Amino acid sequence: MTTLLQINSSIHAGQGQSSQLADVFVASFLENNPETQVIKRDLADETVPHLTAERFGAFLAKPEERTETQRSVIAYSDELILELTQADILALGVPMYNFGIPSQLKSYFDHIARAGITFRYTSNGPEGLLKGKKAYVFATRGGVYAGTVLDSQTNYVRDFLGFVGISDVVFIYAESLAISPDIREESLARATVETRRLAA
Ligand SMILES: Cc1cc2nc3c(=O)[nH]c(=O)nc-3n(C[C@H](O)[C@H](O)[C@H](O)COP(=O)(O)O)c2cc1C
Structure with missing residues (x-):
């Protein structure tokens, strides 16, 4: 399934x-x-805490030496990673906020980048361990950035997912959403057609 x-x-x-x-x-x-099983994680409904030195310390501590607080940080991160491990396909909604990805998504990424679990360093460089998955990224923007140097999101999201082993990534853009109601509708309609085509 x-x-x-x-x-x-x-x-x-x-x-x-x-x-x-x-x-x-x-x-x-x-x-x-x-027959598909769908898992949904909404990062606004359930915010992932910012990564702090204390939380990152939990990732570095030896399992047998973790404090109770560190064990709960690890349990939370493990839960996020388990969902990813189970997934064959990812659908990520990624708006552009202030020229970057939402801080909620950055916090999520910070909690799933775990050495030895989602990536490891080898003599040939880093190796992502979340293999065999395909990701679709639904990127919405008020302005127009795709294909320009101002698109700070596409390379970043592609690089991060690639780092943890998810290298098959497709971006679907809905841009110009703040220009006018007509342009917004047209852009969303185009992205919706493209989205349905990709899901077929
Ligand atoms: C706080 C905030 C910051 C935004 N910053 C940008 C931006 O830097 N560039 C841009 O093109 N649009 C920007 N927008 C517009 C959003 O990208 C656009 O409305 C998008 O559709 C929001 O997606 P969402 O409805 O899924 O949150 C911003 C919107 C908000 C609320």
């Missing part, structure tokens, strides 16, 4: 335009593959 993990990172939770595009993907995918 295929497992699809949807991760929303809009501050508007399920109402976000990026979340709604991810929803379209999941619904279309389910129509075509009814």
Whole structure:
């Protein structure tokens, strides 16, 4: 059975335009593959704490030497990673906020980058350990950035996912969403068609 993990990172939770595009993907995918198991994680509904030195210390501590607090940090990070490990396909809703990804998503990334678990260093350089997955990134923006040097998100998200082993990544853009209602509708309609096509 295929497992699809949807991760929303809009501050508007399920109402976000990026979340709604991810929803379209999941619904279309389910129509075509009814046996699919869907796991949903909304980072606005359940915020991942910022990474602190204390939390990062839990990642570095030897298992037998972890304090109770460190054990709970590890248990939380393990839970996020378990969902990823189970997933064959990822659908990520990623709006652009102030030229970057939402801080909620950065905190999530900070909790799933774990040496020895999601990546490891080898004599040939870093190796991602989350293999055999495909990710779809639903990138929504008020302006237009795709293909320009101002697109700080695409390379970053691709590089991060690649670092943990997810190298098959497709971006679906809905841009110009703040220009005018007509342009927004047109852009969302185009992205929705593209999303349905990819889910088919
Ligand atoms: C706090 C905030 C910051 C934003 N910063 C940018 C930005 O830097 N560039 C841009 O093109 N759009 C920006 N926008 C517009 C959003 O990218 C756009 O509305 C997007 O559709 C939001 O997706 P969401 O509805 O899934 O949250 C910003 C919106 C918010 C709320």
